[in-house]
């Protein structure tokens with residue numbers, strides 16, 4: 001039965017899509033069956049997997065217009081439920097659905113037994129889609145940069161997930177905080193990590209693996225590839241493989 005993991009941060013450009021793609025691919029390289037879900041109308045995950053033309057997408061699945069087997073795309077390493085620019089219209093439409101927060105959970109229930117891990121790439125908001133993702137998930141990963149206001153963003157996410165946990169999904173846990181575009185050399189990133197490690201709530205939640213800044217990570221998604229195919233001996237590939245191993249150690253059965 002798949003563990004469902006939300007990759008979430010309401011701030012834009014914090015490495016959610018890059019992490020979903022490359023952690024997901026790394027997990028498949030370790031032998032796990034992986035499904036990725038693009039839950040963002042920007043469709044960056046879909047295009048970074050080289051999928052450019054999409055008719056059947058997550059929006060239609062949520063509204064029961066299609067069944068999961070009609071929207072699932074089996075790709076080289078992982079399967080994908082893609083997104084489209086039209087997804088924004090669907091977010092408005094599902095706001096009128098009864099039980100609107102449970103639509104993703106309901107849609108994934110029948111296919112959960114087919115995978116070991118399902119990773120959901122959330123968009124940069126904490127709207128209805130993000131709540132759907134948290135309601136369906138066992139855990140969530142928060143990718144972020146070691147920067148000034150990181151804490152404020154984190155507190156906001158925790159407020160929302162606490163409400164989801166209390167009202168809708170008691171089992172959800174934070175899998176970890178992941179630093180991306182990380183530079184070990186700057187004093188500033190050291191200071192941010194230190195302050196996080198001094199915080200009771202977060203100190204056991206920071207992944208030891210940090211994803212270093214690597215231009216090849218940026219290039220690979222632009223060319224519709226994961227980092228392992230595009231640049232197998234890059235820092236990015238090394239870091240995401242280490243992350244997958246740490247994730248399994250912490251979180252696997």
Ligand SMILES: Nc1ncnc2c1ncn2[C@@H]1O[C@H](COP(=O)(O)OP(=O)(O)OP(=O)(O)O)[C@@H](O)[C@H]1O
Nearest residue numbers: 012013014015016017018124181212213214217218
């Ligand atoms: N470790 C890294 N080194 C260098 N560039 C990176 C790294 N991680 C991500 N990037 C680049 O930073 C940009 C933002 O990353 P990404 O798209 O993964 O963020 P996101 O959180 O999904 O953004 P959005 O909120 O818009 O969905 C992209 O251009 C990506 O290629």
Ligand SMILES: [Mg+2]
Nearest residue numbers: 016017040044
């Ligand atoms: Mg994204």
